[in-house]
Amino acid sequence: MATTSPRNRLGRKARNQHAPQQEAVEHEPADETADDAVAVDVELLRELLLGAYAPERRAARELIRDERFHHVPGRTKEEQRERTFEGLKALAGTEAVLAGLPTAQGGAGRPGAYVASFEEFVLADASLQIKAGVQWGLFGSAILNLGTQAHHDKWLADIWSLRIPGAFAMTETGHGSDVASIATTATYDPHTQEFEIHTPYRAAWKDYLGNAALHGRAAVVFAQLITGGVNHGVHALYVPIRDEHGEFLPGVGGEDDGYKGGLNGVDNGRLHFTHVRVPRENLLDRYGHVEPDGSYTSPIASPGRRFFTMLGTLVQGRVSLDGSAVVASRAGLAIALTYANERRQFSPVAGQPERVLLDYTRHRRRLFPYVARSLAAGFAHDELLGAYDDVFSGRTDDDDARQDLETLAAAMKATSTRLALDSLQECREACGGAGFLSANRITDLRHDMDVYATFEGDNTVLMQLVAKRLLGDHAKEFARMDVGVMARWVADRATETAVNRSGLRGLSQVFRDSADPRRSVNALRDPETQRSLLTDRVRSMIGEVAENMRGAGKGTPEAAAEAFDRNQHRLIEAARAHAHLLQWEAFTRAVGKVEDPGTRQVLVWLRDLFGLSVIEEHLDWYLSHGRMSLMRGRMVESYVDRLVTRLRPHIMDVVEAFGFAPEHLRADIASGAEAARQQEAADWVAGERAAGRWPRNEKSGK
Amino acid sequence: MATTSPRNRLGRKARNQHAPQQEAVEHEPADETADDAVAVDVELLRELLLGAYAPERRAARELIRDERFHHVPGRTKEEQRERTFEGLKALAGTEAVLAGLPTAQGGAGRPGAYVASFEEFVLADASLQIKAGVQWGLFGSAILNLGTQAHHDKWLADIWSLRIPGAFAMTETGHGSDVASIATTATYDPHTQEFEIHTPYRAAWKDYLGNAALHGRAAVVFAQLITGGVNHGVHALYVPIRDEHGEFLPGVGGEDDGYKGGLNGVDNGRLHFTHVRVPRENLLDRYGHVEPDGSYTSPIASPGRRFFTMLGTLVQGRVSLDGSAVVASRAGLAIALTYANERRQFSPVAGQPERVLLDYTRHRRRLFPYVARSLAAGFAHDELLGAYDDVFSGRTDDDDARQDLETLAAAMKATSTRLALDSLQECREACGGAGFLSANRITDLRHDMDVYATFEGDNTVLMQLVAKRLLGDHAKEFARMDVGVMARWVADRATETAVNRSGLRGLSQVFRDSADPRRSVNALRDPETQRSLLTDRVRSMIGEVAENMRGAGKGTPEAAAEAFDRNQHRLIEAARAHAHLLQWEAFTRAVGKVEDPGTRQVLVWLRDLFGLSVIEEHLDWYLSHGRMSLMRGRMVESYVDRLVTRLRPHIMDVVEAFGFAPEHLRADIASGAEAARQQEAADWVAGERAAGRWPRNEKSGK
Structure with missing residues (x-):
């Protein structure tokens, strides 16, 4: 690829006194490719974005081009469920x-490939993805992961063939994220060698369960396991719920959750059990076993650890939501950007052609950072999927790997589902009234995605889990230091050099820069600066909270709880910051794999846009905590402006690299219809003018 | 009301070394009522929130308790439209x-009262509000405001009685916010004394029109008025579109917009006209008249001013959307807060009762600022409604008043519709899975409100209008200064004292405070500080943009357009800042009317929460522009934390003061069902324990 000297080209621009944000980037490092020589290798980028499971994703996308999988707006929930x-x-x-x-049951036993394919189903219909996730990802996986060989042999094949549609009966009306407090009981009766499943009161009804309102024939029911008068905590049991005619079995009841804000193709409902008996063998007993005489054994002695281990096996749902949120977000962006690249509105200069929306700064500012975020989320997801496959294929399955996977999944799911909602909303509004029509897809997609923010773990609760892990790691770091080190840490902190000790570059040096905007911008686009800023924020926030809580931890449990609550807001912000750092790291690693200079350059701009838009979002923190000079703080905004302008010529290549076919987007405004209408209008006007029929203007007389 | 010394009470808390954010507010001004003596007079607050048209709002709310007005989820669009x-x-x-x-046609002629009532209809069904708005607020009002006496006499009574359902045919597929560029033509033929309405191409189809797909019998059609070969710009004509059987009249065609992301009770559709002829008298000719011979006259010589005057008469829609956005936002908050005040989740200390959601800091942080914003938006709306009534009742109808009204309406509509979307989303998520069910109302309400952000003027375009007005005012201010003053202004600016000259208090003094957190907090809650900060940001941003653009304005039109585009993002931010300032001012004036000390105190806290949450949102600007010390910047967050804690005991009183009946909220989770379920659960557990049937815990053995 030909390169010209960026210095010469940009040097010209820099002479324009009225463009300070351009002046600021006058002298670029010589290794940066000049803007006009940059071109994206779309094929290459598409492969990179498809990630580790590119063939499976392509196959899944091919499969769902078939219209029978597609969501059709405006149908009743009964029609949608049937479809x-x-x-x-x-x-x-x-x-x-x-x-x-698993291969033993005739499958391929490739958990990562499986999840990757499911994520793509969201392009056909989020209800399809979620109902598939309920059947195979929750109901099936619970038996796979919490059951043992006999359970697998007995049920898995029928579940995979859909002969047994099933529900995953964990959540209760009274308890959502707090699974440990569910109130359904499974009481062992040694006389009959049965468990009695019972719902003691209305709040203990199972609720929001896919497959429960209509199609489920069985359920994996989570209940407090009681044997010999002792409650061993939450366990899962296989419980048939309907007969072959779809009627509830004796003792089982339920009701429909009715219409929802979206996902109406999934038959969510409630279930309750009145002294329903199942054989002892129906306890999924990988982590907790009851002998015929009622004695309880478990490979995990601690009830707490046992509970979290069992729940941890269900991480697949979160992994899958993370990936599908990325896909949905990109679908919305593909629609909105395609439209914005054709739609014209307002002529900036009287008498001249109207300008396409993407040529308005504000429009780019609204949409491009979401493109960058969807890339960051996608690269991070690809790594998450790798970690998931490592653990669940058994390649790297130990406690540490599982704990890391859970933390990562919680952080990523909470971040990308937020991204999907925010970006789809921005896309919808960026398309004006057209964005509101179901024919243009975005609203329906957003309605479905809405619940992703609170199911499979409420995002707020998930972020608290992440924060607790960060606090724990912080404490361990402290535990390894002797008193001398501790004292040094405190001293360091006071002079803001703690970050150096932690392996970061000298932030305080970097940020004591002069009032030189050029140096500010050069620093901002240095990946090490971005990394330092993002890392420092996580560490500092967690450190601050840990310090706030240290005294309280030694007091009463009430005082500790109070201290935790007082810091809850900050903890969740720290967890979000951590998730963004992880995404930034993944993005940077992905950029490192790309050798084509043009593609690499555009990805670097997008990575910078991601990093700086996150930093911009929290600029108040960086400034008020003295992590950035005021001059540099002001430069962030203008450098982001500059980045979105530079990305303008390449953004449609990035959209093309998303790799969506018309059958995936199914949006009139992304079909080229807008450009065709404009051509028709322009031709008509030209014809009228040529024929001398065009009326004069009252004002100009022409 | 008894008062205790706040100093003593808070002095105790201040001794707690681990609660710096509480310590910071140790010494409060003596005139602040102590927290434990504060109580809201709910009746009084309800009247204040109902505002100037309290009797009309109460009557409208009473009217719509009738279930035949209520939205029912899950119906087809045909069923919804009929309903x-x-x-x-x-x-x-x-x-x-x-x-x-008007009274002349048998009405009451009270525009403000009318709009206030319509705003409440959103509680029954947003489709009802919007369809009523289309019929009477757009179709009817266009005839009222753009027509003359003969038009009023001929059509208004039939429109008001719904004998003529009609559409407001302004927007075209190819042109939304840019009304001046619409392409439908109305060409005068002096031989037949008719106008010929014609749609030249597909992009000129009228689109997104309520009443167009099904019920409309006539339409007010906006078209380029051409007579004698001259285009006089956009005018409105009365055009019959369907016969008494609902069939399109000859030359008229159209189609259904189909399903939308919400508002499916409104029959939006498209219309096109093929050489459709209407009598000369059907031109609504208040601002532009065509004589039988085809000669054109107008009371407004300038085509540009004429266009804006005509469009300005249609401000009612924006006023009404502003008000209904406030109502919808409060309805969502009432549901989410009622639930959060009952719903328990997680026990902070093992063995103790679970905590209600509102007792979590994060939950308060999520919802309370929206309560404050909904109050601010409501108070500002009440003033907007007053301005609207002044102009349209004819009491204060001049160019300046109309221009102020339009700017105010644009700023308020764009801000409150954003608020409605954001707050409803937060409410939905704050209710977890329950928030996603249609039975709990929030998602359906949000789906309907979604389009409020882009119809009756896209929010981005509206904010640009506001920004242009601010820029114009800024330029006028400059025009009045001589060179000496100009020089002084520049010098002042350099030393950050320009704000003083502008009538603000000495910001630079206020903010060069010491590192004393107490003084920082005292300053932050001083209304003059808040006002200064909010005002300064608007002025500085507009001043900065004006300066950026000054050189460009003297160049080519292209250069000026380029400069405008480069500053578009900042201009829109400045307009948002202006809207928030106006809301803050309105809130402060409303507080000034309240004499009851308890109610006043809670309102002051809410006003402070509003002001500081806006300042917190833009803290990066205040810090990077040196408007706030770093110490004070850090105190904003902790003072907001403190405010939400203080408001906790009063928030349900504020919700009660919203004045919604169960028929308005129609949400299961706001019905008390949650508390009843919890009581049942608690009673059951107590009974089991008393009967000795409660199982022992594996871990504790108890």
């Missing part, structure tokens, strides 16, 4: 679904 | 609707 169920039947037996079944 | 139309028929003839009809 989704038919879609599920068509999926059963495909490679995508069989990837999740 | 909404039936609702409209039931509204026709009510005082609320007749308030908008």
Whole structure:
């Protein structure tokens, strides 16, 4: 690829006195490719974005071009549910679904490939993705991961073939994220060698369960396991709920959750059990076993650790939501950007053609940072999926790996589902009234995604889990230091050099810069600066909270709880900051894999846009904590402006690299119709003018 | 009301070394009522929140308790449209609707009262509000405001009685916010004394029009008026579109916009015209008249001013959306807060009762600032409604008043519709899975409100209008200064004292404070500080943009357009800042009316929460522009934390003062069902324990 000297080209621009934000980037490092020589290798970028499971994702996308899988707006929930169920039947037996079944039962035993395919289903219909996730990802996986060989042999094949549609009966009306407090009981009766499943009161009804309102024939029911008068905590049992005619079995009852804000192709409902008996063998007993005489054994002695281990096996749902949120976010962006690249509105200079929306600064500012974020979230997801496959394929399955995976999944799911909602909303508004029509897809997609923010773990609760882990790691770091080191840490902190000790570059040096905007910008786009800033914020916030809580931890449990609550807001912010750092790191690693200079350059700009838009979002923190000079703080905004301008010529290549076919987007405004209408209008006006029929203007007389 | 010394009470807390944010507010001004003596007079607050048209709002709320007006989830668009139309028929003839009809036609001629009532209809069904708005607020008002006596006499009574349902045919597929560029033509033919309405191409189809897909019998069509070969710009004409059987008249065609992301009770559709002829008298000719011979006259010589005057008469829609956004936002908050005040989740200390959501810091932080914002938006709306009534009742109808009204309406509509979307989303997520069910209302309400952000003027475009007005005012201020003053202004600016000259208190003095957190907090809650900060940001941003653009304005039109675009992002931010300032001012004036000390105190806290949450949102600006010390910047967060804690005991009183009946909220989770379920659960556990049936815990053995 030909390169010209960026210095010469930009040197010209710098002479424009009225463009300070351009002046600021006058002298660029010589290794940066000049703007006009930059071109994206779309094929290459598409492969990079598809990630580790590119073939599976391509196959899944091919599969769902079939319109019978597609969501159709405006149908009743009964019609939507039927359609989704038919879609599920068509999926059963495909490679995508069989990837999740162990080889012993005739599947491929490739957990990562399986999850990757499911994530793409959201392009056809989020209800299809979620109902598939309920059937195979929750109901099936619970039996796979919490059950033992006999359970696998007995049920997995029928579950995978959809002969047994099932529900995952964990959540209760009274308890969502706090699973440990559910109130359904499974009491062992040694006389009959049965468990009695019972719902003691209304708040203990199972609620929001997919497959429960209509199609489920069985359920994995989570209940407090009681044997010999002792409560051993939450365990899962296989419980048949409906007969072959779809009628509830004796003792089982329930009701429909009715219409929801989206996902109406999934038959969510409630279940309750009145002294329902199942054989002892129906306890999924990998982590807790009851002998015929009622004695309880578990490979994990600590009830707390046992509970978290069992729940940890269900991380797949979060991994999958993380990935599908990225896909949905990109679909919305592809629609909004395609439209914005064609739609014209307002002529900036009277008599001249109207300008396309993407040529307005504000419009780029609204959409491009979401493109950068969707890339960051995607690269981070690809790594998460790798970690998931490592653990669940058994390659790297130990306590540490599982704990890391859970933390990562919580952080990523909470961040990308937020991104999906925010970006789809921005896309919808950026398309004006057209964005509101179901024919243009975005609103329906957003309605479905809405619940992703609170299911499979409420995002707020997930972020608290992440924060607690960060606090724990922080404490361990302290525990390893002797008193001398501790004292040094405190001293360091006071002079803001703690970050150096932690392996970061000398932030305080970097930020005691002069009032030179050029140096500020050069520093801001240095990846080490971005990394330092993002890392420092996480560490500092966690350190601050740890310090706030240290005294309280030694007091009463009430005082500790109070201290935790007082810092809850900051903890959650720290967890968000941590998630963004992880995404930034993943983005940077992905950029490192790209050798083509043009593609690499555009990715670097997008990575910078991601990093700086996150830093901009929290600029108040960086400034008020003295991590950035006021001059540099002001430069962040103008450098972000500069980045979105530079990305303008390449953004449609990035959209093309998303790799969506028209059958995936299904949006009139992304079909080229807008450009065709404009051409028709322009031709008509030209014809009228040529024929001398064009009326004169009252004001100009022309 | 008894008062205790706040100093003593808070002095105790201040001894707690681990609560710096509490320590910071140790010494409060003696005139601040102590927290434990504060109580809200709910009746008084309710009247204040209902505002100037309290009786009309109460009557409208009473009217819509009737379930036939209520939105029912899950119906097809055909069913919803029919229901909404039936609702409209039931509204026709009510005082609320007749308030908008002039006395000459048998109405009450009270525009403010009329709009206030319509705003409340959103509680029944947003589709009802919008369809009523289309019929009477747009179609009817266009004839009222753009037509003359003969038009009023001929059509208004039939429109108000719903004998003529009609569409407001302004927007075209190709042009939304840029009305001046619409392409439909109305060409005068002096031989037949008719106008020929014509749609030249597909992009010129009228689009997104309520009443167009199904019920409309006529339309006010906006078209380029051409007579004698001259285009006189956009004018409105009355055009019959369907016969008494609902069939399109010859030359008229159209199609259904289909399903939308919400508001499916409104029959939005498209219309096109093929050489459709209407009598000369059908031109609504208040601002532009065509004589039988085809000669054109107008009371407004400038085509540009004429256009803006005509459009300005249609401000009612924006005023009404502003008010209904406030109502919808409060409805969502009432649901989420009622639930959060009952719903328990997680026990902070093992063995103790679970905590209600509102007792979590994060939950308060999520919801309370929206309560404050909904109050601010409501107080500002009440003033906007007063301005609207002044102009449209004819009391204060001049160019300046109309221009102020339009700017105010644009700023308020764009801000409150954003608020409605953001707050409803936060409410939905704050209710977890329950928030996603249609039975709990929030998602459906949000789906409907979604389009409020882009119809009746896209919010981005509206904010640009506001910004242009601010820039214009800024330029006028400069024009009045001589060179000496100009030089002084520049010098002042350099030393940051320009704000003093502008009538603000000495910001630079206030902010060069020491590192004393107490003084920082005292300053932050001083209304003059808040006002200064909010005002300064608007002025500085506009001044900065004006300076950036000054050189460009003297260059080519292209250069000027380029400079405007480069500053577009900042201009829109400045307009948002201006809207927040106006809301803050309105809030402060409202507080000034309250004499009851308890109610006043809670309102002061809410006003402070509003002001500081806006300042917190833009803290990076205040810090990087040296408007606030770093210490004070850090105190903003902790003082906001403190405010939400103080408001905790009063927030449900504020919700009660919203004045919603169960028929307005219609949400299961706000019905008390949650508390009842918890009581049942607690009673059951107590009974089991008493009976000795409660199982022992594996870990504790108890």
